[in-house]
Amino acid sequence: xxxxxxxxxxxxxxxxxxxxxxxxxxxxxxxxxxxxxxxxxxxxxxxxxxxxxxxxxxxxxxxxxxxxxxxxxxxxxxxxxxxxxxxxxxxxxxxxxxxxxxxxxxxxxxxxxxxxxxxxxxxxxxxxxxxxxxxxxxxxxxxxxxxxxxxxxxxxxxxxxxxxxxxxxxxxxxxxxxxxxxxxxxxxxxxxxxxxxxxxx
Numbered sequence: 001x002x003x004x005x006x007x008x009x010x011x012x013x014x015x016x017x018x019x020x021x022x023x024x025x026x027x028x029x030x031x032x033x034x035x036x037x038x039x040x041x042x043x044x045x046x047x048x049x050x051x052x053x054x055x056x057x058x059x060x061x062x063x064x065x066x067x068x069x070x071x072x073x074x075x076x077x078x079x080x081x082x083x084x085x086x087x088x089x090x091x092x093x094x095x096x097x098x099x100x101x102x103x104x105x106x107x108x109x110x111x112x113x114x115x116x117x118x119x120x121x122x123x124x125x126x127x128x129x130x131x132x133x134x135x136x137x138x139x140x141x142x143x144x145x146x147x148x149x150x151x152x153x154x155x156x157x158x159x160x161x162x163x164x165x166x167x168x169x170x171x172x173x174x175x176x177x178x179x180x181x182x183x184x185x186x187x188x189x190x191x192x193x194x195x196x197x198x199x200x201x
Contacts, residue, residue: 033170045175051160052167056080058145058175062153064088064111066189067143068127071095071161078104086146087111087123091192093138094126097201105201115146117190124201127192138197144186152182 034049047054055077059065064086070093072078078101081088087109097105108123110116127138142157158173160166176182192198 043177047158047173047175048171051171051173052077052162054175055143055156055160055162055173058154058156059084062086062145063148064115064146065143066090066111066115066146066186068092068138068140068189068192069143069162070137070139070141071163073098073101074162074164074167075101075104077162078108082107082109084109086115086148089116089123089125089189089193091125091127091138091140091189091198094128094199102201114150117193121193121198121200125193125198126201127195127198138192140188140192142185142188144182144189146186152179152186153177155182155185157185 036048036050036054037046039045052074059077059080060083062084064084065081066089068091072090072092081090082104089111090108105124110123129135141159141161142155144155145153147153154175154177156173156175158171160171160173
């Protein structure tokens, strides 16, 4: 019987089954990965594991949170955001939003104009085109935490989209507490919110 040449698809499926998300965050080639690091100066924290938990701790510090995150659908983190007395404003990429996530968005209080940058639109805005193979995406992933007196507390950025899927993936998030860096991200937020490409959810 003539044997056909393997196309490798079966092996790929086997690898995919073995290499689930939890394993990715724990071990690669026998080495443990996902060790969080604080810099000696204390101004930067680099997070590789338990990112959603660390993010909720940061959100709890803040009076208000603004940011641009391509996909923000983790309902546990959204519940943390909903508790911010100073409100929230988020820009997300223009993609289909599930009903349960829309309901979570509806619980977010819109941050006031001094934080959100003006405009009468809601707490969550969509940016970019929904359809098309080469569509332009809003692909940012950053948030800024702001204190009760308007002071900058922290900003975060990295590969991490705030989704349940990202909890199982190999990701990173960098926390910075330099006010000048926070202000730069905040200014970018306000420019995005004011953009004609930004629309209500």
